[in-house]
Amino acid sequence: xxxLPKSLKARRRLGVVVAAAVIxxxxxxxxxxxxxxxxxxxxxxxxxxxxxxxxxxxxxxGGLVAKGxxxxxxxxxxxxxxxxxxQSMKVTYDKDVPDLFREGQGxxxxxxxxSHGVFKASEVVARHDENYMPKEVADALKASGEWKGDQPxxxxx
Amino acid sequence: MEGRPARDEQTLIAELxxxxxxxxxxxxxxxxxxxxAARVKGLAAVRGAGEGAAAGAFLGVILAFACLIYAFVTxxxxxxxVAAHSHTAKPMAYKIAGAWGSHEGSMLLWCLVLTGFGSxxxxxxxxxxxxxxxxxxxxxxxxxxxxxxxxxxxxxxFERILDVPIQGASLNPVLQDPxxxxxxxxxxxxxxxxxxxxxxxxxxxxxxxxxxxxxxxxRPWTLAAWSFLTIGITLxxxxxxxxxxxxxxxxxxxxxxxxxMPWLIGTALLHSAIVTEKRGxxxxxxxxxxLASFSFAMLGTFLVRSGAITSVHAFATxxxxxxxxxxxxxxxxxxxxxxxxxxxxxxxxxxxxxxISRETTLVLNNLFxxxxxxxxxFGTLFPMIIEAITGKPxxxxxxxxxxxxxxxxxxxxxxxxxxxxxxxxxxELPGAMRKLSAAGGVALAAAVLGYILVDxxxxxxxxxxxxxxxLIAGSLTELAERVKLxxxxxxxxxxxLGGLPRGAWGMxxxxxxxGIFALGACVEIAGKIQASRVMQPGDTLAAGAYSLKLDxxxxxxxxxxxxxxxxxxxxxxxxxxxxxxxxxxTFPASRTTTTEVHICPQGLDHFYVVLGEExxxxxxxxxxxxxxxxxxxxxxxxxxxxxxxVAGGVSLSDRRLRxxxxxxxxxxxxxxxxx
Numbered sequence: 161x162x163x164l165p166k167s168l169k170a171r172r173r174l175g176v177v178v179a180a181a182v183i184x185x186x187x188x189x190x191x192x193x194x195x196x197x198x199x200x201x202x203x204x205x206x207x208x209x210x211x212x213x214x215x216x217x218x219x220x221x222g223g224l225v226a227k228g229x230x231x232x233x234x235x236x237x238x239x240x241x242x243x244x245x246x247q248s249m250k251v252t253y254d255k256d257v258p259d260l261f262r263e264g265q266g267x268x269x270x271x272x273x274x275s276h277g278v279f280k281a282s283e284v285v286a287r288h289d290e291n292y293m294p295k296e297v298a299d300a301l302k303a304s305g306e307w308k309g310d311q312p313x314x315x316x317x
Numbered sequence: 318m319e320g321r322p323a324r325d326e327q328t329l330i331a332e333l334x335x336x337x338x339x340x341x342x343x344x345x346x347x348x349x350x351x352x353x354a355a356r357v358k359g360l361a362a363v364r365g366a367g368e369g370a371a372a373g374a375f376l377g378v379i380l381a382f383a384c385l386i387y388a389f390v391t392x393x394x395x396x397x398x399v400a401a402h403s404h405t406a407k408p409m410a411y412k413i414a415g416a417w418g419s420h421e422g423s424m425l426l427w428c429l430v431l432t433g434f435g436s437x438x439x440x441x442x443x444x445x446x447x448x449x450x451x452x453x454x455x456x457x458x459x460x461x462x463x464x465x466x467x468x469x470x471x472x473x474x475f476e477r478i479l480d481v482p483i484q485g486a487s488l489n490p491v492l493q494d495p496x497x498x499x500x501x502x503x504x505x506x507x508x509x510x511x512x513x514x515x516x517x518x519x520x521x522x523x524x525x526x527x528x529x530x531x532x533x534x535x536r537p538w539t540l541a542a543w544s545f546l547t548i549g550i551t552l553x554x555x556x557x558x559x560x561x562x563x564x565x566x567x568x569x570x571x572x573x574x575x576x577x578m579p580w581l582i583g584t585a586l587l588h589s590a591i592v593t594e595k596r597g598x599x600x601x602x603x604x605x606x607x608l609a610s611f612s613f614a615m616l617g618t619f620l621v622r623s624g625a626i627t628s629v630h631a632f633a634t635x636x637x638x639x640x641x642x643x644x645x646x647x648x649x650x651x652x653x654x655x656x657x658x659x660x661x662x663x664x665x666x667x668x669x670x671x672x673i674s675r676e677t678t679l680v681l682n683n684l685f686x687x688x689x690x691x692x693x694x695f696g697t698l699f700p701m702i703i704e705a706i707t708g709k710p711x712x713x714x715x716x717x718x719x720x721x722x723x724x725x726x727x728x729x730x731x732x733x734x735x736x737x738x739x740x741x742x743x744x745e746l747p748g749a750m751r752k753l754s755a756a757g758g759v760a761l762a763a764a765v766l767g768y769i770l771v772d773x774x775x776x777x778x779x780x781x782x783x784x785x786x787x788l789i790a791g792s793l794t795e796l797a798e799r800v801k802l803x804x805x806x807x808x809x810x811x812x813x814l815g816g817l818p819r820g821a822w823g824m825x826x827x828x829x830x831x832g833i834f835a836l837g838a839c840v841e842i843a844g845k846i847q848a849s850r851v852m853q854p855g856d857t858l859a860a861g862a863y864s865l866k867l868d869x870x871x872x873x874x875x876x877x878x879x880x881x882x883x884x885x886x887x888x889x890x891x892x893x894x895x896x897x898x899x900x901x902x903t904f905p906a907s908r909t910t911t912t913e914v915h916i917c918p919q920g921l922d923h924f925y926v927v928l929g930e931e932x933x934x935x936x937x938x939x940x941x942x943x944x945x946x947x948x949x950x951x952x953x954x955x956x957x958x959x960x961x962x963v964a965g966g967v968s969l970s971d972r973r974l975r976x977x978x979x980x981x982x983x984x985x986x987x988x989x990x991x992x
Binding site for chain 1: 680688691707720932944
């Protein structure tokens with residue numbers, strides 16, 4: 161075949177390059193294809209209200225856990241309000257929240273809005289750092305002008 | 318206050334630490350200067366001085382580290398790092414572990430490991446070509462200068478505070494845990510172990526030569542770093558499993574991915590270095606992987622530190638320092654890749670191999686591992702990518718990683734048992750297939766069984782179980798082939814078994830261990846049963862074949878915490894199998910609460926019980942949310958990787974791979990490559 165290099169060595173090298181290209185292209189295609197239903201975008205309550213996120217779409221809702229909003233029920237579920245001090249949204253979660261989940265602290269919840277506009281979380285993330293403020297939440301608070309200092313909740317010894 | 322020494326004495330110790338660190342910086346600079354001079358002028362005495370400086374730098378960092386530990390042990394709160402991370406009521410072991418629990422302390426640990434490995438390189442390897450070694454020592458010294466300089470000037474663990482507090486803020490309670498005390502040292506031994514491989518890659522590029530001796534040096538270092546990293550990741554995963562009370566062990570969180578990517582690259586390097594050593598092929602690729610392994614180790618550590626990617630458990634994020642660290646990384650790795658682009662074309666030669674050969678399987682292994690690493694990198698950086706494109710932050714979840722990584726790895730795992738059964742240069746596929754037919758049959762049966770037994774049907778998990786069994790059976794087949802089991806007399810087989818080189822044992826055990834892990838992971842994910850219920854004493858809860866009864870909840874005083882401890886009787890088929898005592902601990906010093914899971918091992922399974930926060934029931938009585946998980950084969954998930962690390966150790970003990978024997982090797986029949 162005139163298209164192929166003459167030396168056996170060069171032909172073998174070409175083979176490896178082709179195999180590498182096929183595998184990497186396959187991996188890239190797989191990565192992009194798999195994105196479809198797993199990407200969840202981050203919204204603060206104000207952004208979610210503005211964007212009118214449709215019910216059933218998987219998103220992340222993040223902000224501060226509103227003070228005095230946490231209700232724990234005997235069936236094990238928990239209700240609380242996520243706020244960016246401009247908009248507030250009710251969140252329900254049917255498992256136990258992480259140890260560092262606290263009122264007034266930053267939180268990211270992952271889940272969907274139901275038809276009544278209540279956010280049903282399937283995952284609640286609060287970080288194991290008492291000075292925690294997720295970057296997304298901090299940016300959203302800065303955007304809404306509700307940002308208060310760089311390290312909220314920082315307690316000096 | 319438990320016999321705190323006088324202030325004057327403490328003052329001296331912390332200053333001594335800072336001084337020792339400054340000394341180590343000066344010695345590292347000397348190491349670079351002397352080694353470069355020795356390489357250029359070819360003076361043996363100067364070369365020796367450079368190596369001596371490397372050892373001196375290590376001694377300096379040891380002294381600095383000892384001073385920091387002393388400051389933690391004596392609770393010297395005039396040192397700001399101690400005040401921020403220690404507490405007099407903390408158990409002694411965690412006072413010591415607190416020394417590397419903070420960003421500053423962990424960077425000092427990084428420097429300790431870096432200079433330690435640097436001095437091992439400097440003081441051993443008399444048989445290496447002196448030019449190669451001198452450049453490697455210089456590179457290692459340069460890394461030392463960068464990181465010690467950073468620690469000293471941007472993240473000094475000995476910094477003082479003027480307003481000395483009476484009590485410290487304590488280490489984050491979730492970190493006060495035996496697995497977590499050892500997780501950072503092992504992980505760093507792994508990460509920084511790749512720095513030696515990196516230095517040798519730079520040396521090879523500078524000298525323009527990659528040969529068998531080079532590969533023989535790079536392999537044991539890679540193996541050692543890889544084994545340490547394996548232990549480090551496993552400890553971290555085990556810690557997350559039992560300390561965070563979420564019933565899972567891997568969440569594809571950026572911090573986890575950060576440690577996993579260098580592991581994947583290290584695994585690829587481990588395999589490509591074999592080809593370079595035995596066959597002289599893949600030279601440039603091996604050098605590239607050697608550069609990449611340390612680049613990924615740095616990228617992972619510092620990307621998370623910089624706060625650029627939000628992680629559930631990133632500790633000590635600090636954007637300013639993160640940027641400095643990323644800059645150091647950019648300079649180091651960037652220089653390496655520029656050098657690579659410039660010089661790699663000089664690596665030519667190497668044996669030809671047929672399409673069906675062991676080389677081909679190792680190349681495919683490397684391609685899939687590289688593709689998987691890039692995929693994990695893409696998923697980890699996705700929040701930055703999507704924000705750059707759409708202006709909106711977002712992320713991909715664990716399902717994406719499971720699917721993409723799972724499929725890419727599945728290909729690699731299918732090929733894995735075939736490789737060792739093929740000969741170098743030219744192998745016979747039909748022969749290998751025939752030998753593996755029994756293993757294939759067992760694996761297929763396991764996959765079908767997995768599909769039928771698990772409800773709801775999970776075909777990906779069933780494929781995973783089949784692959785796990787395929788690896789286990791395939792590794793055993795390979796071992797049986799080596800000793801010609803059943804084809805020769807039993808005595809002869811036993812003699813062959815005893816005569817197998819340690820390196821061969823290492824490979825077989827590592828592949829077997831990977832199968833054990835894959836089987837455990839797939840069965841655990843597919844067969845996990847979770848049940849939770851709000852309970853008051855006397856209530857019962859069923860989880861799969863198990864049921865549990867909350868007997869009582871009592872208050873317990875710990876050394877530096879208060880706890881609520883539940884007494885739970887776990888029964889299976891009417892018989893009591895376990896008395897679980899999960900706790901919730903409140904640490905007054907940092908006002909945080911932690912969950913102490915109780916794990917009842919049931920054979921290879923785990924029955925995992927979590928006590929939730931106390932709340933009020935319908936009539937105001939105290940109730941607790943109790944969550945139970947039945948995690949089938951969960952032990953395999955942690956036993957597999959530890960066994961892999963052990964296999965790394967077994968391989969390292971092979972005299973062919975022992976440090977310093979690189980050139981002395983003479984071929985003996987026992988070492989001849991089995992076909």
